[in-house]
Amino acid sequence: MMAMTSSSRRKPAPRKAGAAPRAGGNGAAEGDKPARVTTARRELVENEMYEQATRLFAERGFAGTSLQDIADAIGITRPALYYYVKSKDELLAKLVTEVTNGPLNELKELVEQADLDAVGQLRAIVEIIVRRRATQPARFRLLIRSEAELPEELTAAYDESRRAVLKTVAEVIEDGIRAGQFRPVDARVAALGVLGMCNWVAWWFNPGGRDNEEAVTDQFAEMAIAALRRADHHTLDGEGPQAALKMLRQDLDHLERLLKD
Template identity: 50%
Template sequence: MTTEGSGAQGRSGGRPESRRGAAPRRKLVMSEVVDQAMRLFAERGYDGTTLQDVADAVGLSRSNLYNYVKSKEELLVAMVEATAQGAANSLRDVRQRTDLDSAEKLRMLVRALVMRRAERPEQFRTLDRSDQALPPEVAKKHLQVRRAVLREITAVLEEGVTAGLFRPVDVRITALSIIGMCNWVAWWFHPSPAHPAEPVAEQIADNAVAMVARDAGRTPDAPTPLGAVAMLQQDLDYLTRLLTSGNE
């Protein structure tokens, strides 16, 4: 009786532990499924990749793969969430910080975007190539998170202009330019031990701030009269755009 009771207790006691261990394993397997799917999509294209190809790459049977995803569309949704949604959330956290000025926020935002593109370029390249072929629901979600990233960058630029740290630039055009500069890293940069991503991210972040900094290109001395007029004209142009957009 004692032995049987001990065995039953051991079995019942093991079940919660097994359930606790199942969640981390599922997360790891799902991450591998998404990674392999992105690699295959990048190599063969979305239409040229089947779920069987993904299952073979991960080392699962087709039936076991269905425990994680039911369709290629689900894989695309997971890719969108892993690339764009995560970026949008982290950028929002930086933008809402009160201990940083606008230049520091912009530097952190750009550095974060570049690091994401440099560390997992296949994710971004796959979605970029498949953008026109995405199923409607996936395309909608992808567009929403891309717009969220644009909003965060634009908000920081507007904050910097209002605070007088940034020149009165067209914030939307400038934000799109900065995002494009970050996105292109996924295509040309190939990190290695000899060429880590961090210095590249730092350089691009510095470039982004230099694009908009109020004192960019100026010497510590007072500006010349013509330089002062040019700066004043920039401010007037910015004010005109604000008034015009408010009347539309």
């Protein structure tokens, strides 16, 4: 039998354009792992970029901080930083969007869950906001301090996001009032109170300090619900006709608001 020469050996057929990559030993496509690694690295670098930028902006001010300062703090070169952001203004815009739209997106997903009533939704809302304020307090404080320095388009986007969050919380409270779970109060005022309580966490909570994040979150959720929950039975605030009239006026005011809607 004639020996097979190197030129006569069968070469592997070229893979057709558009065909899926061959699976490796773990059954995953060869192109999957680098993509996952690249995405994970980008998220890590972006998060570190936000953290260092927040710290430097707070320490030196926006004008006193350069992209080189941020690159040095992260431990990468300035050209490498340009892969993630092109200017300080763009970085500030990314930071503002991350702080404002993050909670809003979570709240939108939450209220779409049909298995939660108003009480459950309010509890989850408080947990989302308090957890973000407790884990990223510096970012929120920087945003509040920088409101006057934000470009006009960022200010408009920030205001729109705040109004959307307020509207979402107020609608949940109004749903609870209609269902008889919450007292007949002004839903917008109540929503402002809940948000103010949650946002204040960013100013006093100390990660790693005496207060536990989970315990604080649970307590705030209970406090928000307790402030709005309606008792199972009507109880008079005092005695006599005046107390009865006060309770009746509350119900009539609530009914009038429903009729106006």
